[in-house]
Amino acid sequence: xxxxxxxxxxxxxxxxxxxxxxxxxxxxxxxxxxxxxxxxxxxxxxxxxxxxxxxxxxxxxxxxxxxxxxxxxxxxxxxxxxxxxxxxxxxxxxxxxxxxxxxxxxxxxxxxxxxxxxxxxxxxxxxxxxxxxxxxxxxxxxxxxxxxxxxxxxxxxxxxxxxxxxxxxx
Amino acid sequence: xxxxxxxxxxxxxxxxxxxxxxxxxxxxxxxxxxxxxxxxxxxxxxxxxxxxxxxxxxxxxxxxxxxxxxxxxxxxxxxxxxxxxxxxxxxxxxxxxxxxxxxxxxx
Numbered sequence: 001x002x003x004x005x006x007x008x009x010x011x012x013x014x015x016x017x018x019x020x021x022x023x024x025x026x027x028x029x030x031x032x033x034x035x036x037x038x039x040x041x042x043x044x045x046x047x048x049x050x051x052x053x054x055x056x057x058x059x060x061x062x063x064x065x066x067x068x069x070x071x072x073x074x075x076x077x078x079x080x081x082x083x084x085x086x087x088x089x090x091x092x093x094x095x096x097x098x099x100x101x102x103x104x105x106x107x108x109x110x111x112x113x114x115x116x117x118x119x120x121x122x123x124x125x126x127x128x129x130x131x132x133x134x135x136x137x138x139x140x141x142x143x144x145x146x147x148x149x150x151x152x153x154x155x156x157x158x159x160x161x162x163x164x165x166x167x168x169x170x
Numbered sequence: 171x172x173x174x175x176x177x178x179x180x181x182x183x184x185x186x187x188x189x190x191x192x193x194x195x196x197x198x199x200x201x202x203x204x205x206x207x208x209x210x211x212x213x214x215x216x217x218x219x220x221x222x223x224x225x226x227x228x229x230x231x232x233x234x235x236x237x238x239x240x241x242x243x244x245x246x247x248x249x250x251x252x253x254x255x256x257x258x259x260x261x262x263x264x265x266x267x268x269x270x271x272x273x274x275x276x277x
Binding site: 004005008012015016019020022023028031032035038039042045046049050051053054057058061062065066069070073074076077091092094095096098099100102103106107110113114117121122123124125126129130131132136137140141145148152155156158159160162163164166167169 | 171172173174175176177178179181182183184185186187188189190192193194196198199201202203205206209212213216217218219220221223224229230231232233234236237239240241243244245246247248249250251252254255256257258259261262267
């Protein structure tokens, strides 16, 4: 087992553990912090796949901007002292069972796929390749994908106007 | 790394997000679980973008997947700003962020 595989499994364990902790934390602030940990470990996966631009953007945009927005809202509402009302235990059990069955189906699809491609496995190249570098991404983004990029600015403008209109007092 | 490891990781993350949406009542945590599902899809897109070995004729094969991840992040940022504004408005009107109270929006 090479060093890449060891790092991969450690990152997998970190990702899944912190994702589960997002659910089971009682305090919403702790949930936000565990979600930040999840984003950092996903960024670690991106770095392993040599997608360096996306790794940095994931940290800056998700773990930085979006999570700070969540923290602001939680502190604005002063939710961190209040405990959530008890949900019906049967409803929780039903949610876990239906999510687990979804996971079961998807995992069995993956197992069938990996048995079918046992002879010629599809490999995601780690620690190599140059498509994740900012130079190549920028060139494609500003030539081939220039129109969607400009549409994103319109989307942001409408989101900003929408947030102001919704958040305004009457 | 074989691609099925990444697929398995991504579907597990996605299922954790689905379970979170189903079992939690706090609207903010439901929202965070949606972010978790978006990130699972992002991870899968990046992993699949690296399955195309670069050749001399197509040195940038698979770069579309990473650009799609970029656009997903942009849309997620816009979605979060509007969604949190809705949650703040809900809290101002009902003094609660419990999703079971959302049926009050009916009247």
